[in-house]
Amino acid sequence: MSQPPAPVAASFAPPPPGPPPARSGGILAHLGWETILLVLVLLTAAVVAATGTLFRGTTPWFNLATAGLLASAFALSLRTATPNLAVGAIAVLAGATYAKLAENDVAGVLAGIVALLVALLVGVVLGLIAGLTSAPAWAVSLGGLGVAQGIAFGLLDGQAVQTGSGPAGTGRAILWTLVFVAISVGGGVLWLVPGVRAALGGNRAQDDPVRFRAAKLTGALAGLGGSSLLAGLSGVALVTYIGVASPASGDNLLFAAGAALLGGVSAFGGRGGIAGTVFASALLVFADQGLIQADVPRWVTFYLTAALAILVGVGVSRLIEATSGRYAPLPPPAVAPPPPGWVPQR
Template identity: 65%
Template sequence: MSQPPSPVVASFAPPPRPPSARPEGVSAHLGWEAILLVGVLATAVLVASNGTLFQGSMPWWRIATVGLLATGFALSLRTATPNLAVGAIAVLAGAVYAEIAQDGGSGVLAGAVAVVVALVLGLVLGAIVGLTSAPAWAVTLGGMAVAQSITLGMLDGLSIPVPRSTAGTGMAVLWTFVFLAVSIGGGVLWLVPGVRKVLTTNRTLDDPVRYRQTNLIGALAGLGGSSALAGLSGVVVVTYLGAANLNGGENLPYAVAAALLGGVSAFGGRGGIAGTALAVTLLVFANYGLVQTEAPGWVVYYLPAALAILIGVVVSRMLEARSGPFTATPPPAVPGLAPPPGPVR
């Protein structure tokens, strides 16, 4: 006599975890930042033993100006809207500052106007990216050309002199602390779940052409904020040099290198706390050491940034692997249409 088949017991998988923008991989970023800290200390000891690293204001001005620019670019990377125009916007802001200051205007007012000009340009670029879903790198390349054109028209090949900062090392250290506060403070703010949830929607998990209203917020914050910080960097550069000219765009490779080497994801949405600040310091110290060795110009000014960018890309990919799948809030469903696909894991 055959036995009746055993009843089939349905096995239920646990319900899927709702999508979120949680801080995956923070421990991996902190581990990398510890390695960077060791590198900074070792480089400082090595360079200081063979030169005058901590004498004079030049290294601190360099950390402050490159750091503000790098912090701006890092912000745009975190929001997945990389702003390739930050270097050109910094030069434009410096020209605006010099133009107003040269005519007898207040230095504070001139600096404020210059930063506002940079902010407005960044917000325009952010609006284009957010409303069209166009890649930020393409839009900001256009913004770079616009900024360079305006700067060229203002300077007309000339250099605009301005009163140079007379505060010396003290003012340089002050601006360095401003950069550290903004960079590290921004990294801490990024740990807040609500901040990440709002600003990481441009790291696309579905069709990149699809219009998403939430992307506009991230694009405005990323491109507007990065442009404002670039503008502040440009103002600090001009106050240190005592003149505005067309040179200064060479800081862009160092800003990109510091953000990537510091652990900010090239894919957007992720980043550590103090990585950008540590990477900026490491690159500036290493560059200062190369200057002291009287190495060729191409080695001093371009090779460190190039190598750091390539290493930073590898670091970014390794941190992504250690952090696990990225999750983000999916775009809202459209009435009458199939719901959008869930997050890719």
């Protein structure tokens, strides 16, 4: 009579909620690239300022603030490995909401708060869908892009709507720029905390992509919800500056993606530097200003420079991944021991 085998001891260690923190080489690679970006920003600013009016008036500052906030939004979604392709459309929706409320004599602060809540609501819904279904965030946010654009078009009836305020002064433009810098750099510093990366980076984890895990839901809510809120802030800032909202104002996804990737935020998710998004945004805005002063066609400055930044940024992502400490793979799933008395079948 065959005896049942002795139970096999199994060690059950639950998988970590997200990717383990990278080794110190990661931040050094980012700092090295950010130093190069800073030099490029200073050189570009010097050339453009010497040949034009880079720092005169409010336009360059507001361009940097609003475009930078949108880039920060996309960068957050990349860090959490939940790329939000709807950030541009959500910025338009927030601006349209603000404009319609202002048109109906709602106070500016209240209109701005409501517009931000609308943007946050869209992001939270997208995060819930992506987190609960484990669907790729880019696919979910693509649907959100269509929803946000449709609602914005309906709110504005396809036309431009005046907010009743004129262009803001230089002081407010610089204040918005400082808000952008504080959010972007502060977020980069916060991401250096291993616990933050582990809590919000679950969507980069190397396991079954369709398996539900609470860490994926947390990362999706933070990435899609937080990026939508920042996109809404960009849309509101733009509308308060130009005094008008239209179905296309603020939809600058290509710039946002280009600045985030060029700034060193990894296309693979999980990694990001400290001030890279700020430097890359400034570089693109200053270069764009110089090209406009040189009468370069707008289709070049709006599309081709952003596309080039995206392609270069993908290469930067790959270089940083190759020179940084690698994330350790998740452990294989534990195998349960056979029940007592179990006899192998022959």
